[in-house]
Structures are given as structure tokens and as C-alpha cells.
Amino acid sequence: MNTRLSKACAISLATPLAVAVAWLMFVMGGDMVGAGPFVDRGPKNSAEAAGLARAADVLRFLRMGEDPHRVYPVRPEVISSAVLRVTTLEAAMWSRQLELVQLLDDQHSITREDRATLACLAADLKVDDVVEYLAPEGTGYCTPGQTLERVIARSRGL
Amino acid sequence: MMVAPGLPQNAPTTTSAAVTWLAYGCGLIVSLTVGHFLLGLPIQYSDSFGQLLKATGPWNDLLYGEFTQRAYMRPLMWGELKLVYELSGGNYFAWYRGVHVIQTATLAILFIRLVRPRTLLDLAPIVLGLAVLFGTHTFQGTVREAFPLNHFMTVLIYCLLAANLAMARYRWWNDVLGALLFAISALTIESGLLVGAILVGGALVGTTGISRKGAALQVLLLAVYLVLRFPVFGVGAPDLIERSSGFGFRVLDPPELVARFGANPLGFYLYNSVSGVLSVLLSEPTGGVYSLTRQVLNGNFTFATWDMFLASLCATSLVALFLWRRRRAIAAWRLDRDDQLVALFVVVLMANAVVTYPYSKDVVMSPAGVFLAVAVCVAARGLLSWLPAIPSPRLETVALAFFALTGAMWAIRLTETHLNLRAGAVVERNEWAYMEEDASFQEPERTLFRSLRDDALFTHPAPGPLVSPLRALLSRE
Structure with missing residues (x-):
């Protein structure tokens, strides 16, 4: 009787499955303690959430009291290595999602003054539907590239 | 040490x-x-909100209303939903998800009880x-479908309970339990009729749990169900206009289905049944759509589709090898416990294929997927x-x-x-972020909406997506 073969086959069958289950348990443990290399801990503030188009997280941070007009630090992988300090509203322009901008508007986060500046930024980023939403009358008052440059310049001061 | 009954000769x-x-x-x-x-x-918002809203209604409306509508007759699905709703006391997430988690564990326990381990090997x-039980594509819908209480999962538990009952030692009350289980399961969702197929099929392949009279009672109950559903209450069956369904290389919308098969839907029904069988055995098609074949024809492959196919091919090969190895015993109808379990898989696969005739949906084939897991384990x-x-x-x-x-x-x-569950969590949560409270909402709609939205966004926020090379590898896009 070649029981050695049976054992070898059972081990070769079970090993990848055991590795998968162990990995899932490791992730589960990571979730529970809030750490672990495989879990994306998500955005750290509302600006990062907006930059990543994570609408649910934007709402959560706003509910926690964050101000959408305040400048927050943003990790380089969220928008770009040149844009590291933005407001939540500015970051939402980089999400390129009209729905997110509308959501922030519905939350009364976008004031009349914001609307003009954000429309210029959206125009610099060539997000046409957002420009149309924020400035239906057009963005003739914007100096092309100026708003974008101002946001980038803020990051250079770091 | 315990004696293990029903072992093959060399075990x-x-x-x-x-x-x-x-x-x-x-x-x-x-x-x-x-x-x-x-x-x-x-x-989830889609489906769940509407179902929970309906569950706020009185018991009578929920239970009896099901007998006066068209296409579906699922009074106990609403009963189960209402029961958890009433018990939850407004703590919907904890109760509905808690029940879902308990159901998942129950499924695993019933599975182990059925396959009965004997040695360390x-x-x-x-x-x-x-892994087959929880990893097969037919299972995904039981955890990802947007229902507060997943009735497909409930039916999987009923099916495994029926199989455990069929494989048990005979006691007179097994027949009564079997009849009760059939009634509850059939009135939960149409796939629940498979409980009858399992108990009758079990009796046919020589299991001892249900007597011949018990099996006859199941057939009688099925007849009563059909009489009540069709001539008495006129509920009927879902027709082509009810929902979309996969056909060939894409999903057809109801109007397309009607235009194409409205005059004679028999060919379409046959397609759904055959596709259901192939889907369980080979993971191709999925949802009635032959994605892998399309990818082969287009020369555009994704690892995820091939992995599904190869995994299913390995699993089905195991069962085929088992049947080949046991062909003489099967031909002589000398079936041991493991043979009976594999035979039950074949019975459930065929019966499930009949149940899925109106449209192709992976989760409808989930009972066959569960019994594939049983057969693969035994094989x-x-x-x-x-x-x-x-x-x-x-x-x-x-x-x-x-x-x-x-x-x-x-x-x-x-x-x-x-990975799908985690990715789904992010998507569903974002969906809630964009949901606006309708100005026309009255009580209890308003409170329910706010409670579910707050649960999703603030009280029980979903964890972040997993960062894993597997995530990109398993993407079907």
C-alpha cells in the first residue's frame, strides 16, 4: 500500500487552501486591530476622500466636523506628487465626478464665492461637466491655469 | 473512538x-x-429598502398578499423578513447581518455533518x-444579492437540512419533519421545492432517513403546491417580461426576450436549464452568458474567467473519476454512503436545472453548487x-x-x-452616499431610510478595500 502517495496528494491539495484561509484570517485580524499590510486604511481626511471620489467617506468626515473649505494635507498617491495641500472642495475637482460636486453642493458646502473659484479650477483640469454645473454662464472671468497654479504653489511651500 | 457508518469497503x-x-x-x-x-x-439600498419598507406592514398583508399576486408565491420569505424586522427593534444592521453570518456558519456545520470526516487524511x-461551497460562483449571490435577509441562503440551509435528514437513521418523525421542511422551504422561495427532490431522490438512491411513505408524502405535497399555485390562486410562473436573462454572449432585456422568444419560449427555457447544468459543472456560462467562449473567440483573456473554468473543471473531473471508479457498484445499485451523496448531487443538479427554466441566474443554481461541494469532497x-x-x-x-x-x-x-465582498462594501456604501431622502417620504419610510443610511455611512462604515495583487488579477474587466 502506497499511503505515502495519499498523504503527499492530501498535503498538496490542502496546502494552497490552508495558505488562502491563513491569509484571510490575517486580513481579518488586521481589520480588527486596524492594521495590516493588505488593508487600505482609506482616506485620512475629507480632502483625501474627495480626491479618491469616496463619497461615503467625504460625508463621514464632514459629519465628524471637518470643514470642506480648510486646507488638508493629501498623500502624493491621492492626486499627484505636485498637489499635497488642498481643500476638500478643490480635491473634489480632481475626482472628476460631477455627482460628488453635486453632493457637496447639496450639503451646502459650496458658497457663491467658492463656485467661481472652483469653476476656474475645474476649467484648468478640463472637467467640462463640472464647469457647466458650477458656471453655466461660462468661465470667461478665469485666467487659464492661474487657479491650478495657485493650488500647486501651496504645496511647494511645504 | 466512534464507529463510522456507511463506509466504503477499503475505508x-x-x-x-x-x-x-x-x-x-x-x-x-x-x-x-x-x-x-x-x-x-x-x-444595500437597491431591493433592501423596498423589502424592509414592505416588512413594516402588518403580518396578514405580508403573508396572504403573496397568494393573490402574479409570478411569485413567497409568503414565508416575507414572514422570515418580518420576524427579524420585529426582533431587531430598529437595529437593522446588527440583526440582518448577524442572521446572515449565523446562516453562513450553519451552512458550514451542516456541510461537515453531511460529509462526515473519518480520518486525518x-x-x-x-x-x-x-472552498467549493463558499468559492463557487453560484454561492456569490447568497452573500452579495441586495436583500436584507438572503432567502437563497435560507434555502441552501433547508436543502442541507433535508440531505442530513435523508442520510440519517430512520425514525418515524423524520417523515413529519421532512413534510414540514418541504412546506416551509417551498413557501419561502421557488428553489425550496428542491427539498422535495432531495428527500425523494434520497429514498430512490437508498438512503434510510425517509421512508417510502415519507417520500410519497413529499410527492403529494408537491402536487398540492402546484394545484394551489396554478389553478387555485392563479399565481402562475414568471414570464419573459419579469426580468433580464443571459443568452449567448450577452444579457437580453425583457422586451428583447419577448421579441425573440415570446411566440415560443420553450427553446429559451431549455437553454436556461442546460446552461444551469453547465454553469455548475464548468462555470461556463455564468448567468446564461458564455463569457469565456466570447473571450476565446475575441482572443481577449482574463485570468479570473480562466481560473473559474479550470477550478470547476478540476472539481467536475474529481466527481467524474469517482463515478468511473464506482461504476460497477452503481450499475449493480449497491450504493454506499458516499455513492448516495454523489447521486444526490446529480438529483439536485437535474432538479435545479428544471427550477431555473424561466431565466438564467447563477444564484438560482446555488443548491446544485452546494451539492457539488459535497460531491467534490466525497470524490x-x-x-x-x-x-x-x-x-x-x-x-x-x-x-x-x-x-x-x-x-x-x-x-x-x-x-x-x-475580495468581492470587500469591493462590494465600498460600492454599496458609496451608493448610500448619493441617496437622497425623498421629500415625499412619510413615516415609517423616513425613519427607516435615515437609519439604514446612517448605518451604512456613519455607524457601521465599511472597511477600506483590500490591497492585494490578487485583486487586479481576479478582475473580470
């Missing part, structure tokens, strides 16, 4: 209690990982069986015990490679279930 005759507990431990661990990822999933097939166990008889070193290498490939493919599919 050991005793079961270590430690092996049994280890097997249940494996089942609980795997099901708890699924449960943990389930708890990251908010109660059996643990490998059992873990494979668990792998049988094959491992027959391996010592292999005469050639070359065949030994092939066997070793085959088992390693099977394990690896199903490990990936099990992981995929979890």
Missing part, C-alpha cells in the same frame, strides 16, 4: 473524535472569515469542499483512498500535480469571494 472503520472536531473547526474558521467580510457590507478534502476522499493502488510513478506525479492544481485554483476562488 478505515473508526473515526477519531478529534478529526470530527477538527473538521468542524475548519468549517467554522472558513465560514467566520466569510462572516467577517459580510459584516463589512452595509444593508479526510481533512484535506473537507477543506476543498468548504476527493475516495480518490485519495484509492491512490495507493496506482501502479505507475508517472501516474503518481500526475495525481500529485492534479491535487495541487485543484487546491490552488479553489484557494483563489475562495479568496475571490472575500
Whole structure:
């Protein structure tokens, strides 16, 4: 009787499955303690959430009291290595999602003054539907590239 | 040490209690990982909100209303939903997701109880069986479908309860329990009729749990169900206009289905049944759509589709090898316990294919998927015990490679279930972010909406997506 073969086959069958289950348990443990290399801990503030188009997280941070007009630090992988300090509203322009901008508007986060500046930024980023939403009358008052440059310049001061 | 009944001739005759507990431990661990990822999933808006809103109505309307509508007759689905709603006291997430997690663990326990481990070597097939149980594409809908209480999952539990009952030692009350189980299951959702197929099929293949009278009672109950559903209440069956369905290389909308098959839908119904069988055995098609074939024709492959196909091919090959190895015993109708379990899989597969005739939907085939897991576990166990008889070193290498490939493919599919749940959690949560409270909402709609939205966004926020190379690899895009 070649029981050695049976054992070898059972081990070769079970090993990848055991590795998968162990990995899932490791992730589960990571979730529970809030750490672990495989879990994306998500955005750290509302600006990062907006930059990543994570609408649910934007709402959560706003509910926690964050101000959408305040400048927050943003990790380089969220928008770009040149844009590291933005407001939540500015970051939402980089999400390129009209729905997110509308959501922030519905939350009364976008004031009349914001609307003009954000429309210029959206125009610099060539997000046409957002420009149309924020400035239906057009963005003739914007100096092309100026708003974008101002946001980038803020990051250079770091 | 316990004596293990119904063993094949070459199997050991005793079961270590430690092996049994280890097997249940494996089942609980795997099901708890699924449960943990389930708890990251908010109660979805689509379907769930409407269902929960309906559950706020009085019991009578929910139960009796089902007998006066068209296409579906699911009074106990609403009863179960209402029961948890009333028990929850407004704590919807904890109760509905909690029940879902308990159901997942129950499924694993009933699975282990059915396949009965015997030796330490059996643990490998059992873990494979668990991976098939939770990793097959037909299972995904039982954890991802947007219902507060997943009635497909409920029916899977009823089916495994029925199989455990069929495989048990006979007691007179088994027939009564079987009849009750059929009634509850059939009135929960149409797939519940498979409980009858399992109990009657079990009696046909020689299981001892249900007597012939009990099996006859099941047939009688099925007849009563059909009479009540069609001539008495006029509920009928879903027709082509009810929902979209896969056909060929794409999904057809109801108007397209009506235009194409409205005059004579029999060919379409046959397509759905055949596709259901192929889907369980080969993961191709899925939802009635032949994605892999389309990819082959277009020369555009994704790893995920191939992994599904290869994993299913390995699993089906195991069952086919088992049937080939046992062909003489089957021909002489001398079926041992493992033969009976594989035979039950065939019965459920065929019956499930009949149930899925109106449209192709993977989750409708989930009972067959569960019994595929049972059959694969039993077949792998049988094959491992027959391996010592292999005469050639070359065949030994092939066997070793085959088992390693099977394990690896199903490990990936099990992981995929979890990755899908986590990705789904992020999507569902974002969906809630964009949901606006309708100005026309009255009580209890308004409170329910706010409660579910707050649960999804603030009280039970979903964990972040997993950062894993597997995530990109398993993407079907």
C-alpha cells in the first residue's frame, strides 16, 4: 500500500487552501486591530476622500466636523506628487465626478464665492461637466491655469 | 473512538473524535472569515429598502398578499423578513447581518455533518469542499444579492437540512419533519421545492432517513403546491417580461426576450436549464452568458474567467473519476454512503436545472453548487483512498500535480469571494452616499431610510478595500 502517495496528494491539495484561509484570517485580524499590510486604511481626511471620489467617506468626515473649505494635507498617491495641500472642495475637482460636486453642493458646502473659484479650477483640469454645473454662464472671468497654479504653489511651500 | 457508518469497503472503520472536531473547526474558521467580510457590507439600498419598507406592514398583508399576486408565491420569505424586522427593534444592521453570518456558519456545520470526516487524511478534502461551497460562483449571490435577509441562503440551509435528514437513521418523525421542511422551504422561495427532490431522490438512491411513505408524502405535497399555485390562486410562473436573462454572449432585456422568444419560449427555457447544468459543472456560462467562449473567440483573456473554468473543471473531473471508479457498484445499485451523496448531487443538479427554466441566474443554481461541494469532497476522499493502488510513478506525479492544481485554483476562488465582498462594501456604501431622502417620504419610510443610511455611512462604515495583487488579477474587466 502506497499511503505515502495519499498523504503527499492530501498535503498538496490542502496546502494552497490552508495558505488562502491563513491569509484571510490575517486580513481579518488586521481589520480588527486596524492594521495590516493588505488593508487600505482609506482616506485620512475629507480632502483625501474627495480626491479618491469616496463619497461615503467625504460625508463621514464632514459629519465628524471637518470643514470642506480648510486646507488638508493629501498623500502624493491621492492626486499627484505636485498637489499635497488642498481643500476638500478643490480635491473634489480632481475626482472628476460631477455627482460628488453635486453632493457637496447639496450639503451646502459650496458658497457663491467658492463656485467661481472652483469653476476656474475645474476649467484648468478640463472637467467640462463640472464647469457647466458650477458656471453655466461660462468661465470667461478665469485666467487659464492661474487657479491650478495657485493650488500647486501651496504645496511647494511645504 | 466512534464507529463510522456507511463506509466504503477499503475505508478505515473508526473515526477519531478529534478529526470530527477538527473538521468542524475548519468549517467554522472558513465560514467566520466569510462572516467577517459580510459584516463589512452595509444593508444595500437597491431591493433592501423596498423589502424592509414592505416588512413594516402588518403580518396578514405580508403573508396572504403573496397568494393573490402574479409570478411569485413567497409568503414565508416575507414572514422570515418580518420576524427579524420585529426582533431587531430598529437595529437593522446588527440583526440582518448577524442572521446572515449565523446562516453562513450553519451552512458550514451542516456541510461537515453531511460529509462526515473519518480520518486525518479526510481533512484535506473537507477543506476543498468548504472552498467549493463558499468559492463557487453560484454561492456569490447568497452573500452579495441586495436583500436584507438572503432567502437563497435560507434555502441552501433547508436543502442541507433535508440531505442530513435523508442520510440519517430512520425514525418515524423524520417523515413529519421532512413534510414540514418541504412546506416551509417551498413557501419561502421557488428553489425550496428542491427539498422535495432531495428527500425523494434520497429514498430512490437508498438512503434510510425517509421512508417510502415519507417520500410519497413529499410527492403529494408537491402536487398540492402546484394545484394551489396554478389553478387555485392563479399565481402562475414568471414570464419573459419579469426580468433580464443571459443568452449567448450577452444579457437580453425583457422586451428583447419577448421579441425573440415570446411566440415560443420553450427553446429559451431549455437553454436556461442546460446552461444551469453547465454553469455548475464548468462555470461556463455564468448567468446564461458564455463569457469565456466570447473571450476565446475575441482572443481577449482574463485570468479570473480562466481560473473559474479550470477550478470547476478540476472539481467536475474529481466527481467524474469517482463515478468511473464506482461504476460497477452503481450499475449493480449497491450504493454506499458516499455513492448516495454523489447521486444526490446529480438529483439536485437535474432538479435545479428544471427550477431555473424561466431565466438564467447563477444564484438560482446555488443548491446544485452546494451539492457539488459535497460531491467534490466525497470524490476527493475516495480518490485519495484509492491512490495507493496506482501502479505507475508517472501516474503518481500526475495525481500529485492534479491535487495541487485543484487546491490552488479553489484557494483563489475562495479568496475571490472575500475580495468581492470587500469591493462590494465600498460600492454599496458609496451608493448610500448619493441617496437622497425623498421629500415625499412619510413615516415609517423616513425613519427607516435615515437609519439604514446612517448605518451604512456613519455607524457601521465599511472597511477600506483590500490591497492585494490578487485583486487586479481576479478582475473580470
